[in-house]
Amino acid sequence: MIKPAQFTLRFKVRDYECDLQGIVNNANYQHYTEHTRHEFLHAHGVNFAEMHQQGLDAVVARMTMNFKMPLRSGDEFVCTLNLRKEGLKYIFLQDIYRVSDEKLVFTSEITTVVLDHGRLRDCEMLNRIFNL
Amino acid sequence: MIKPAQFTLRFKVRDYECDLQGIVNNANYQHYTEHTRHEFLHAHGVNFAEMHQQGLDAVVARMTMNFKMPLRSGDEFVCTLNLRKEGLKYIFLQDIYRVSDEKLVFTSEITTVVLDHGRLRDCEMLNRIFNL
Amino acid sequence: MIKPAQFTLRFKVRDYECDLQGIVNNANYQHYTEHTRHEFLHAHGVNFAEMHQQGLDAVVARMTMNFKMPLRSGDEFVCTLNLRKEGLKYIFLQDIYRVSDEKLVFTSEITTVVLDHGRLRDCEMLNRIFNL
Amino acid sequence: MIKPAQFTLRFKVRDYECDLQGIVNNANYQHYTEHTRHEFLHAHGVNFAEMHQQGLDAVVARMTMNFKMPLRSGDEFVCTLNLRKEGLKYIFLQDIYRVSDEKLVFTSEITTVVLDHGRLRDCEMLNRIFNL
Numbered sequence: 001m002i003k004p005a006q007f008t009l010r011f012k013v014r015d016y017e018c019d020l021q022g023i024v025n026n027a028n029y030q031h032y033t034e035h036t037r038h039e040f041l042h043a044h045g046v047n048f049a050e051m052h053q054q055g056l057d058a059v060v061a062r063m064t065m066n067f068k069m070p071l072r073s074g075d076e077f078v079c080t081l082n083l084r085k086e087g088l089k090y091i092f093l094q095d096i097y098r099v100s101d102e103k104l105v106f107t108s109e110i111t112t113v114v115l116d117h118g119r120l121r122d123c124e125m126l127n128r129i130f131n132l
Numbered sequence: 133m134i135k136p137a138q139f140t141l142r143f144k145v146r147d148y149e150c151d152l153q154g155i156v157n158n159a160n161y162q163h164y165t166e167h168t169r170h171e172f173l174h175a176h177g178v179n180f181a182e183m184h185q186q187g188l189d190a191v192v193a194r195m196t197m198n199f200k201m202p203l204r205s206g207d208e209f210v211c212t213l214n215l216r217k218e219g220l221k222y223i224f225l226q227d228i229y230r231v232s233d234e235k236l237v238f239t240s241e242i243t244t245v246v247l248d249h250g251r252l253r254d255c256e257m258l259n260r261i262f263n264l
Numbered sequence: 265m266i267k268p269a270q271f272t273l274r275f276k277v278r279d280y281e282c283d284l285q286g287i288v289n290n291a292n293y294q295h296y297t298e299h300t301r302h303e304f305l306h307a308h309g310v311n312f313a314e315m316h317q318q319g320l321d322a323v324v325a326r327m328t329m330n331f332k333m334p335l336r337s338g339d340e341f342v343c344t345l346n347l348r349k350e351g352l353k354y355i356f357l358q359d360i361y362r363v364s365d366e367k368l369v370f371t372s373e374i375t376t377v378v379l380d381h382g383r384l385r386d387c388e389m390l391n392r393i394f395n396l
Numbered sequence: 397m398i399k400p401a402q403f404t405l406r407f408k409v410r411d412y413e414c415d416l417q418g419i420v421n422n423a424n425y426q427h428y429t430e431h432t433r434h435e436f437l438h439a440h441g442v443n444f445a446e447m448h449q450q451g452l453d454a455v456v457a458r459m460t461m462n463f464k465m466p467l468r469s470g471d472e473f474v475c476t477l478n479l480r481k482e483g484l485k486y487i488f489l490q491d492i493y494r495v496s497d498e499k500l501v502f503t504s505e506i507t508t509v510v511l512d513h514g515r516l517r518d519c520e521m522l523n524r525i526f527n528l
Contacts, residue, residue: 014167015180016423018416020469021316022181025412026298026324030291035146042206048147049154049205052285060290064328073181073416074174148291150284152337153448157280158430158456162423184417192422196460205284278431279444286445299410306470312411313418313469337445338438 002097005080007040010099013075023070029106030063033094036079037110044129055117056125061089062111069105071098077105085132088113088122134229137212139172142231145207155202161238162195165226168211169242176261187249188257193221194243201237203230209237217264220245220254266361269344271304274363277339287334293370294327297358300343301374308393319381320389325353326375333369335362341369349396352377352386398493401476403436406495409471419466425502426459429490432475433506440525451513452521457485458507465501467494473501481528484509484518 002008011032019025038048051058071077076099084091089111096106114123126132134140143164151157170180183190203209208231216223221243228238246255258264266272275296283289302312315322335341340363348355353375360370378387390396398404407428415421434444447454467473472495480487485507492502510519522528 014163015170016163016166016415016421018181019412020313020414020416020418021321021323022416023323026327027291027294027412030294031146031148034148034290038147047206049150049284057285059285059287059334060331062328062330063290064326066326067324070323074179148283148289151280152282152284152286152445153453153455154284155455158459159280159423159426162426166422181416189417191417191419191466192463194460194462195422196458198458199456202455278427279434280427280430282445295410295412298412302411311470313414338443 002078002102003080003095005082005095007036007043007081008078009036009039009081010076010078013071013073013077015073018073023072026065026067029065029067029096029108032077032079032096033092033108033110036081036094037092040081040083046126046129056123057115058090058112058123059115060110061113063108065106065108067106069098069103071096071105076100083130083132085127088120090114090123090126090132134210134234135212135227137214137227139168139175139213140210141168141171141213142208142210145203145205145209147205150205155204156207158197158199161197161199161228161240164209164211164228165224165240165242168213168226169224172213172215178258178261188255189247190222190244190255191247192242193245195240197238197240199238201230201235203228203237208232215262215264217259220252222246222255222258222264266342266366267344267359269346269359271300271307271345272342273300273303273345274340274342277335277337277341279337282337287336288339290329290331293329293331293360293372296341296343296360297356297372297374300345300358301356304345304347310390310393320387321379322354322376322387323379324374325377327372329370329372331370333362333367335360335369340364347394347396349391352384354378354387354390354396398474398498399476399491401478401491403432403439403477404474405432405435405477406472406474409467409469409473411469414469417466419468420471422461422463425461425463425492425504428473428475428492429488429504429506432477432490433488436477436479442522442525452519453511454486454508454519455511456506457509459504461502461504463502465494465499467492467501472496479526479528481523484516486510486519486522486528
């Protein structure tokens with residue numbers, strides 16, 4: 001069962017994401033979670049590329065990932081997202097479910113911080129938009 | 133204007149596809165065209181991964197690409213596909229258009245051949261399905 | 265200071281690995297650690313692709329990564345590796361250091377297991393080769 | 397036989413570059429040629445990332461690639477480079493050879509142009525450095 005979340009994005013495996021084991025290469029799960037975070041921001045009017053141009057960079061400080069079962073060619077899946085804040089850390093909980101049987105494929109916890117021209121600081125814009 | 137084609141697939145740029153120039157890295161256009169070809173096959177009941185398991189490998193022999201303008205973060209685009217056959221060659225004409233203004237971003241001609249357990253041969257399955 | 269390890273591999277950032285923030289995209293660190301593991305196996309006569317053909321697949325079950333400072337265009341770096349075993353788990357500790365100043369860039373703990381035709385099992389070959 | 401060239405860079409296939417066909421995915425050849433061009437520039441004191449920061453962007457306008465035989469897991473290879481100029485176009489001829497038997501794997505012709513703050517122009521710096 002796909003647990004409800006703050007934001008959900010649907011994908012389909014692209015064959016070039018599979019490696020010689022015939023399964024999606026692990027590094028692509030990081031891509032899936034990143035794209036989901038950026039689309040989540042975008043849905044709230046925040047543009048990652050524009051933030052960078054203004055000197056604001058959200059960067060990943062720590063990431064824990066659990067790979068429960070592999071995605072394969074042809075699989076459709078959703079990536080879910082929940083956001084909470086701890087001190088200066090914006091923590092994303094992101095899971096991936098296979099659509100065909102709603103099996104849990106992957107879980108992750110991604111800790112990000114915001115750098116303002118390279119210095120760690122609290123991001124009022126994000127706090128306001130997401131009530132953090 | 134987006135020229136009608138045999139098959140069209142819609143995408144959105146993912147930020148990890150952009151490089152330090154702030155534009156989509158060229159190699160990703162190859163990914164976009166490959167994914168479009170595989171989805172085209174899939175729409176006709178042909179599974180690329182299953183073909184490989186049966187010893188049939190469609191491989192690219194030659195590729196010409198013209199980069200007319202860059203895709204950027206946030207851009208939506210379509211990749212179109214037309215297929216024709218010349219001898220043993222399956223030739224895909226694939227263009228990319230930006231959705232916002234229908235500008236032509238990229239054109240390509242991709243020549244593929246089919247290997248049966250490593251040997252070049254005509255592929256009756258593809259000929260039948262696509263009337264080639 | 266680069267801490268001595270069981271195995272060390274030297275790399276140079278490739279510009280296509282950098283994203284629109286001008287730093288190496290996080291997913292590439294996973295690539296770096298994977299390539300280092302495969303080269304470590306190879307240095308001990310174990311071929312990852314051949315293992316797969318024999319039905320033996322080493323897969324990542326869990327991964328924790330800490331990103332301490334970003335790698336940039338032009339940076340040279342080393343990825344270190346130490347391996348230990350816990351039950352059926354092969355645990356790799358892998359760090360990345362920038363060569364120019366030997367600063368610690370990244371640390372990770374990667375838990376892998378071996379599947380024999382899809383079933384979890386102890387891998388005598390790896391145990392013997394690495395005295396685990 | 398590996399034909400002598402203006403610049404040559406040696407690589408080893410990384411397993412994550414292979415796809416479900418067990419061969420290097422085509423898009424990676426573009427990565428190999430790009431990295432070779434950037435290392436060629438670097439060997440002559442030109443830094444691609446710094447050029448971008450100064451508003452000078454070398455971009456690919458057209459690319460033709462011939463895939464003669466696939467690279468596989470474990471293969472070592474060299475990418476060669478020859479540069480010539482035609483009008484405002486900097487044209488790179490780049491081939492890839494497998495090291496083990498010096499077989500020609502891949503040939504390409506890559507046409508690039510230089511944009512100065514987005515406008516096409518001749519690049520005196522490159523002309524001077526490379527006597528073009």
